[in-house]
């Protein structure tokens with residue numbers, strides 16, 4: 179990314195990294211870096227030739243044209259509903275990723291992807307159906323913010339890593355992307371407006387804690403009140419139990435009055451009983467946590483049922499009774515499959531451009547990365563019916 183002779187990937191560098199790169203290569207520094215940053219992050223211009231000021235650098239301009247690389251991938255599809263915009267970006271290798279711009283009362287939030295597909299295999303999640311293709315580069319992550327800001331002309335205040343993929347499974351690129359995003363001369367999106375959501379990769383949470391960034395928001399997708407339920411719907415739980423997760427969360431550095439966010443996707447007949455609410459309240463007791471209750475969005479070929487409004491209110495009231503700090507998250511974007519867990523470009527699987535390693539028999543997650551968990555086969559239809567029953571009755 180940054181070696182002396184290779185290309186400089188501009189969208190992967192913080193301001194100070196660019197300054198030292200320009201110093202090393204051309205004996206230039208902050209002045210030139212500031213102009214390059216302004217062109218990109220304030221003017222949305224990635225074509226240096228369009229800036230008369232940069233063209234006037236003559237010899238340096240010619241060198242930069244050769245050495246700098248800014249690759250912005252095209253948007254190939256845009257779907258809008260209720261002010262919410264989902265856009266699909268086609269990457270260099272023809273894989274596609276999805277991002278969603280969510281307008282809030284006072285600002286806009288961008289939901290970004292961190293991987294193409296995902297290895298986690300959560301049973302309720304659309305992205306999991308894709309299996310895992312590859313990690314996104316820093317440039318591909320930053321490109322999503324650039325596209326929202328300059329192609330869709332939307333001011334982005336918050337960024338949430340809740341799109342496709344498991345951000346802590348692409349740790350280095352996600353952390354570098356956060357540093358680039360928060361650069362005051364760049365997008366200037368402070369860490370307190372950035373959330374990293376994880377299915378519970380324990381080592382990743384520890385690594386994030388070790389960075390000691392108390393401003394960053396960590397969200398854990400817990401989604402279950404106990405290990406038995408969690409292991410049924412999230413294979414990662416067979417590797418890292420809820421108790422171990424909680425220990426690590428208790429050590430996570432938080433800002434004053436800060437909290438860890440716990441996401442709980444409420445799925446009918448799976449994790450929606452009164453005893454579940456009480457177990458969840460007990461689990462959360464030792465933590466400084468805020469709970470987000472997310473009504474399940476049915477994925478394609480779903481094994482599970484979405485809860486009714488009534489189911490959600492009932493579950494909420496049990497939690498409130500136990501004094502849990504809880505909010506219900508809205509289900510915006512369901513119609514365009516842009517709700518939580520609905521990002522997953524299923525057409526990818528049938529695409530001839532798809533370079534993915536074929537799935538191993540009986541499992542998703544057979545891509546190039548380390549396979550963390552063993553997966554159960556995608557069920558056939560009669561088996562699916564049986565599974566539905568066992569979730570209801572709690573038998574296996």
Ligand code: SAH
Nearest residue numbers: 303340344375376377399441474475518519
């Ligand atoms: N891998 C990360 C980020 C992607 S999922 C993680 O697991 O946190 C983003 C959020 O969407 C998570 O909280 C997840 O639990 C939730 N989610 C996934 N599938 C969903 C579905 N079908 N309905 C509602 N929420 C879902």
